[in-house]
Amino acid sequence: MIRTMSIISVSRVTYTYPQREVPAVKNVSFSLEAGSYTAVVGLNGSGKSTLARIMSGLLDADEGGVQAAEGIRTALVFQSPKDQIICGIVSRDVAFGPQNLGLSAGEVELRTIECLNITGLLSKASSPSMALSLGQTQKEALAGIIALRPDVLVLDEAVAMLDPQSRSEIFRFLSYWVGRGNTVVHITHDVDAVRQADDVILLQDGEIVFHGSRKSFFADSTLCGLITGGDIGKSDRTDKQSSEITLACTGVSFSYGGGTVLSNINFSLRRGTLTALTGVSGSGKSTLLEIAAGLLVPGTGTVHCAARPVLCQQNSEAALFEQFAADDVAFGPRNGGVSGKALVSRVRQAMDKAGIPFASYADRQTFTLSGGEKRRLAVAGIIALDSPVVLFDEPTAGLDGPSRVKVMNLLRELAQEGRTVMFSTHRRDEADFADRELAVINGTILRDTDGESLREQIPQTV
Known part of the structure; x- marks a missing residue:
């Protein structure tokens, strides 16, 4: 590891979003050395993404500032990867940054191939960017930033939607990257990512409450509990299972x-x-x-659903329609004819269940919410539709530990109420939590069994 000097310093930084009274970050100070790997952790809404934007020059602090050594370049991989995609073809998108640095065609091609290989996207080089999964889009966004070869790489939940094998490959690259003298700041809720770090910064309500070594962080069970949220474990099967088929896909x-x-x-x-x-x-x-929800039409085969299903999509920001949080949750039910006190009651109940309390968030502007808060708001909007068939695409991606546990318990509660619930996940404990697991490999369901037996047979699929 090469650690020589302080290359970037954050000094007494405070920032408050427009129309908000409480600062998103408050009096934050720290320095980073060359060749260091720092994990920034904290609950959703604690100010992590705001800090990342300030460090990267995308936001100007109200007070304090960020100073970097001469010639130091900082780059940020966004929490929402689609916001970072410029070109319609994967290889062209990765090449976009190096081309704008004025590099030769040969150097641009070399960096593009290298970074596609690092992120496992070389086989997708000629694919349309919009054809990628959201996890693959995260890889594309990361490849495009790595191709710039920044001195300080800031990752804002940049691997939250990847499967375990892909995450491990990215972690290995980051270790190599730091070993070359580069600096990584990783905003994350992933315990494995924190284990890669040299130092840990814990934010709470916009302030640093811990800054120390990884060893010191993990030695304190109270601090660890703020990101793990406890073990989900294996739950009992739903009591209200019936023989009634509510959703079926055939061929x-x-x-x-x-x-x-x-x-x-x-x-x-x-x-x-x-x-x-x-x-x-x-x-x-x-x-x-998306096919099960009726958003895509299958090329062949049929989908039968006893009731209109609803889907909470992976890109939670795409599901937000209104300026204020409560209005957004009310959007679906209101368009379904619910009004008055019944609408208010349904919105309040849905927000409280999703862990984004009505009393605290009803009047919050959606653009001021953190990524995790937006995800919980999207979940609340789906719950408020009161559908008997509910689908969730990576509902816990980007959530802090306590929020993740709360959402998983909510899915169980929905099933206990007699609803049909299906969700996608890359986490083994979440798969084990379910009554049943369908494992999709190369576009085909190769296993349909319980999580316990699947764990030993094909653990790499989760």
Whole structure:
């Protein structure tokens, strides 16, 4: 590890968003050395993403500032990867940054191939960017930033939607990157990512409450509890399972851009069950959920649903329509004819259940919410629709530990109420929490069994 000097210093930084009275970050100070890896952790809404934007020059602090050594370049990988995609073809998007640095065509090509290889996207070089899964889009965004070869790489939940194998590969690269004298700041809720770090910064309500070594952080169970939130564990099967089939896919196939995404998908779901959909990034999980929800039409096969299903999509920001949080949750029910006190009651109940309390968030502007808060708001909006068939695409991605546990318990509660619930996940403990697991591999369901037996047979798919 090369650690020589302080290359970037954050000094007494305070920032308050417009129309907000409470600062998002308050009096934050720290310095980073060359060749260091720092994990920034904290609950959703604690100020982590705001700090990342200030460090990267995307926001100007109200007080204090950021100083970098001469010639030091800082780059940020956004929490929402689609916001960072410029070009319609994967390789062109990765090449966009180096081209704007004025590099030679040969150097641009070299960096593009290198970074696509690092992120496991070389086989997708000629693919349309919009054809990638959200996990693959995270890889594309990361590749485009790495191609710039910044001195300070700031990652804002940049691997939250990747499968475990892909995350491990990125972690290995980051260790190599730091070993070359570069600096990494990783905003994360992933305990494995924190274990990669030299130092840990814990933010709470916009202030630093801990800054020390990784060893010191993990030695304090109270601090660790703020990011782990406790063990989800294996829950009891839903009591209200019935023989009534509410959703069935028969012989479903789907292709995009000449490539097969799903092939001969067959399964049926019963009322009152909780089903986990697992598989590596790009295996077809999101496409399958969109077909089940009626948002995509299968090329072949049929989908039968006893009631209109609703889907909480992976990109939570795409599900937000209104300026204020409560209005956004009310959007669906209001368009379904619910009004007056009944509407207010439904919105309040949905927000409270989703861990984004009505009393605290009803009048919050949606653009001021953190990524995790937006995800919980999107979950609340789906719950408020009161559908008997509810689908969730990576509902816990980017959530802090306590919020993740709360959302998983909410999914169980929905199933206990007699709803049919299916969700996608990359986490083994979440898959084990379900009544049933469907494992999608290369667009086909190769396993349909409980999480316990699947764990030993194909652990790499989660």
